[in-house]
Amino acid sequence: MVLLNWTKISGGAKSALLLSTLFRIASATTLETSQQIFQDTHIQTTPSTCLSKSSTIVDLVDCLDIFTVPPGFYTPESYDLAQPTPEELKGWNRTILNLLDLDVRQGPLNNARVGGWAYNITDECTPVLLDASLKANFDVTTFTDRSTQRPFCVLYEHTIYTSQSSYVRGWGLFAVPLDSDPIFLLGYDYTITQPSSQAIHISAPHPQFDRGTPQQAAAVFGSPKVGAKSLLIAGRIRMAFKEKTGCIPSPKGMNYTKTDPAHDDAQPFFTASLSLYEWQMAQGGCPPSTCAFIQFHGKGPSTCPTDTMFLSTGLGMSSFRRNSSSWYTDSIDRPIKRLQQNLKQVFPDWNATLPSDSTCSLVAANNIVGRFTNGIKPERVCREASNATLATGQFIHIEQAPVARAAEVHEKWIEAIAATFA
Numbered sequence: 001m002v003l004l005n006w007t008k009i010s011g012g013a014k015s016a017l018l019l020s021t022l023f024r025i026a027s028a029t030t031l032e033t034s035q036q037i038f039q040d041t042h043i044q045t046t047p048s049t050c051l052s053k054s055s056t057i058v059d060l061v062d063c064l065d066i067f068t069v070p071p072g073f074y075t076p077e078s079y080d081l082a083q084p085t086p087e088e089l090k091g092w093n094r095t096i097l098n099l100l101d102l103d104v105r106q107g108p109l110n111n112a113r114v115g116g117w118a119y120n121i122t123d124e125c126t127p128v129l130l131d132a133s134l135k136a137n138f139d140v141t142t143f144t145d146r147s148t149q150r151p152f153c154v155l156y157e158h159t160i161y162t163s164q165s166s167y168v169r170g171w172g173l174f175a176v177p178l179d180s181d182p183i184f185l186l187g188y189d190y191t192i193t194q195p196s197s198q199a200i201h202i203s204a205p206h207p208q209f210d211r212g213t214p215q216q217a218a219a220v221f222g223s224p225k226v227g228a229k230s231l232l233i234a235g236r237i238r239m240a241f242k243e244k245t246g247c248i249p250s251p252k253g254m255n256y257t258k259t260d261p262a263h264d265d266a267q268p269f270f271t272a273s274l275s276l277y278e279w280q281m282a283q284g285g286c287p288p289s290t291c292a293f294i295q296f297h298g299k300g301p302s303t304c305p306t307d308t309m310f311l312s313t314g315l316g317m318s319s320f321r322r323n324s325s326s327w328y329t330d331s332i333d334r335p336i337k338r339l340q341q342n343l344k345q346v347f348p349d350w351n352a353t354l355p356s357d358s359t360c361s362l363v364a365a366n367n368i369v370g371r372f373t374n375g376i377k378p379e380r381v382c383r384e385a386s387n388a389t390l391a392t393g394q395f396i397h398i399e400q401a402p403v404a405r406a407a408e409v410h411e412k413w414i415e416a417i418a419a420t421f422a
């Protein structure tokens with residue numbers, strides 16, 4: 001999405017802010033008049049107030065986390081109503097692509113300031129990026145992290161049921177960075193929207209259930225040291241609708257529900273993951289030195305108790321033992337191997353393990369984003385696992401003990417991930 005505007009001596013970031021403010025006022029008017037808004041003046045916090053009162057991207061994600069659709073919320077009827085229509089789903093995926101396109105440099109005159117006038121053919125974070133089909137429930141706006149001064153473009157749901165502090169639709173949150181950097185070229189002062197230096201895509205599919213992972217994902221995504229390209233967080237707790245998914249059969253003693261985006265392909269989180277992947281491939285691929293799709297998860301302290309952080313790429317144990325015993329240990333450079341080494345460095349007292357040095361069974365072989373990233377077609381992810389021949393190494397699934405996802409160690413994670421993609 002490219003907008004053309006003229007601005008008298010103002011940087012790209014400044015004009016972006018001005019424009020987004022104007023659009024926020026315009027969208028607030030729409031918001032008040034919409035029949036589908038469930039606002040209550042007695043409620044102090046709404047998703048929109050989270051945007052205005054949060055000072056960092058972690059605060060923002062933490063504030064929005066309370067609207068995650070809670071356990072057992074859905075009946076079959078209410079679930080059907082909350083799910084996107086085919087048109088809305090297309091709009092959701094289109095909007096995600098619009099945001100991803102935001103900071104791709106399209107040429108040296110993408111955003112130029114000449115003399116006293118700014119000639120901007122620039123990418124701005126405005127509600128124009130939001131597909132028309134989503135306007136009743138979603139918004140796109142700029143959010144600036146006050147601790148780093150980094151602006152982000154955020155797609156979020158603004159509608160909630162105030163009686164239950166729950167999103168009305170619950171599809172999730174998506175964000176990209178909006179960095180711009182002034183440079184001086186051929187005697188002219190240009191502001192060029194910088195592409196993110198890394199193609200790191202961070203996600204948290206299990207809000208509230210894997211406690212702390214949305215905030216951890218936001219901390220890593222928001223750090224200028226990491227330079228991540230996107231953040232995706234699911235909007236429903238995995239058991240918001242307790243009915244079993246028809247996608248991945250539940251293993252013994254477990255319940256893969258219809259609202260678990262790691263195991264149900266009808267979740268907007270999953271389709272967003274497909275869009276992200278396809279977008280990345282269209283940029284020339286996902287080189288192991290700079291690119292990965294990282295999912296943060298949390299496990300209970302009694303599950304795999306000796307593995308503080310257990311990393312896997314989504315290969316099943318049987319496949320691992322039979323065909324891929326060397327996948328994690330061969331000489332091929334893979335981001336997951338570098339990350340394990342860097343985690344060992346920054347957390348010397350904790351165990352950072354791979355399937356090759358642990359018996360932990362949380363290898364993510366049933367994770368449908370992992371299956372897709374590892375070469376399985378979207379229409380087959382529910383019934384076909386990947387294998388060592390197909391595995392790309394682009395998917396990094398991280399299971400963690402509670403201590404490893406605490407706010408106190410966010411900086412350590414930033415350090416390890418930044419070093420992995422340096």
Ligand SMILES: [Zn+2]
Binds near residue numbers: 296
């Ligand atoms: Zn999880």
